[in-house]
Amino acid sequence: MIFKTTYNDNNYPIILKQNALTDIKHYLKENEQNIVLIDQDVYRFHKEYLKEQLEDDDIKFLTIMSGEVCKQMSYFESISEKLLSMNITRQSQLIAIGGGATGDFVGFLAATLLRGIDFIQVPTTLLAHDSAIGGKVGINASVGKNLIGAFHRPRAVIYDTKFLETLPHTEIRSGYGEIYKHAILNSEADTTRLMEVYPSIKELSQLENIETFLKMGIETKLKIVIEDEFEGGVRKHLNLGHTFGHGIEYLTKIAHGEAVMIGILFQKVINKNRNLYDTLDTIDALINYLKELGYPLNILNDADIELIFEYMKKDKKNIGQSIQMVLQKGEASFTIESVSKDEVLDAFNELKALINE
Numbered sequence: 001m002i003f004k005t006t007y008n009d010n011n012y013p014i015i016l017k018q019n020a021l022t023d024i025k026h027y028l029k030e031n032e033q034n035i036v037l038i039d040q041d042v043y044r045f046h047k048e049y050l051k052e053q054l055e056d057d058d059i060k061f062l063t064i065m066s067g068e069v070c071k072q073m074s075y076f077e078s079i080s081e082k083l084l085s086m087n088i089t090r091q092s093q094l095i096a097i098g099g100g101a102t103g104d105f106v107g108f109l110a111a112t113l114l115r116g117i118d119f120i121q122v123p124t125t126l127l128a129h130d131s132a133i134g135g136k137v138g139i140n141a142s143v144g145k146n147l148i149g150a151f152h153r154p155r156a157v158i159y160d161t162k163f164l165e166t167l168p169h170t171e172i173r174s175g176y177g178e179i180y181k182h183a184i185l186n187s188e189a190d191t192t193r194l195m196e197v198y199p200s201i202k203e204l205s206q207l208e209n210i211e212t213f214l215k216m217g218i219e220t221k222l223k224i225v226i227e228d229e230f231e232g233g234v235r236k237h238l239n240l241g242h243t244f245g246h247g248i249e250y251l252t253k254i255a256h257g258e259a260v261m262i263g264i265l266f267q268k269v270i271n272k273n274r275n276l277y278d279t280l281d282t283i284d285a286l287i288n289y290l291k292e293l294g295y296p297l298n299i300l301n302d303a304d305i306e307l308i309f310e311y312m313k314k315d316k317k318n319i320g321q322s323i324q325m326v327l328q329k330g331e332a333s334f335t336i337e338s339v340s341k342d343e344v345l346d347a348f349n350e351l352k353a354l355i356n357e
């Protein structure tokens with residue numbers, strides 16, 4: 001399956017298929033440096049396959065730290081210096097092979113080194129079907145996630161589903177959080193269909209039919225980022241579940257998409273309390289479903305809401321000192337609203353009580 005962005009210029013393809021990496025040869029630059037920056041775990045698991053597909057002697061490989069820890073300022077500095085010592089030029093190209101964190105990190109290197117060079121996204125996780133598209137790249141600050149970043153379009157997204165075969169359960173649940181978010185943004189029917197196909201962790205871990213839902217997620221994301229590339233309006237809806245999600249993720253270090261799923265649940269409690277879309281029944285139904293899939297809801301029991309609230313105060317959607325959250329007001333209908341500290345505390349205590357019932 002090939003998707004293509006439909007901007008006025010500088011469009012890029014998104015190639016989604018088994019063994020998609022074989023297509024990378026069409027995107028390598030001749031007589032220029034192509035440098036692969038790859039998550040060290042992905043490299044370890046797929047060394048032979050990677051060598052087959054990227055056997056060109058001119059391609060250089062740099063393994064980088066796995067997961068969110070690569071997005072630290074000090075690491076960004078050391079890899080920047082390393083790339084500059086390799087005499088890269090504005091015509092050089094970086095190739096990010098890994099999950100969402102790798103793509104964010106390498107994309108940010110590409111956006112900033114020499115004031116911008118090309119990069120290719122090769123996502124290797126379910127989650128990265130979301131993060132690899134749309135050009136958001138960045139690293140973390142001590143006070144919060146993705147607070148240092150840029151918008152920088154990739155030259156191509158090569159999404160090889162072969163990499164999904166080695167994903168651990170946590171990563172599957174994490175990616176599923178973003179797939180679930182895209183389904184909610186789309187329609188009630190897509191959300192129900194998803195829950196019917198994956199009623200438990202057993203079905204989810206077999207990843208059958210996952211391409212159908214990745215296609216749904218990619219199409220949803222593409223439609224939004226093409227309409228609003230720089231997040232002036234509708235793109236903020238893609239942040240559903242992220243305001244609370246980023247807070248709990250940063251505090252507890254659980255996987256991004258698991259935190260987003262908990263953030264979606266949290267947002268439902270606020271919806272209910274404001275007489276928007278949700279009711280106690282819809283919240284209970286999601287709690288039961290998430291328990292069945294093994295999401296770490298218990299983490300809320302020991303989490304310090306005051307600290308989460310401090311992270312929420314750093315969210316990029318905020319206006320002045322007011323926390324802005326994506327809330328659902330109808331089927332596939334969303335709004336960005338200010339929420340007060342009291343509302344956040346009440347919703348948190350209520351959610352904790354509900355998960356322990």
Ligand SMILES: O=C(O)C(=O)C[C@@H](O)[C@H](O)[C@H](O)COP(=O)(O)O
Pocket residue numbers: 130131133134136145146178231235238239242316
């Ligand atoms: O692409 C977007 O826009 C999103 O909000 C997608 C999110 O799922 C993704 O996690 C994103 O990186 C979060 O963006 P941020 O601006 O809140 O850091």
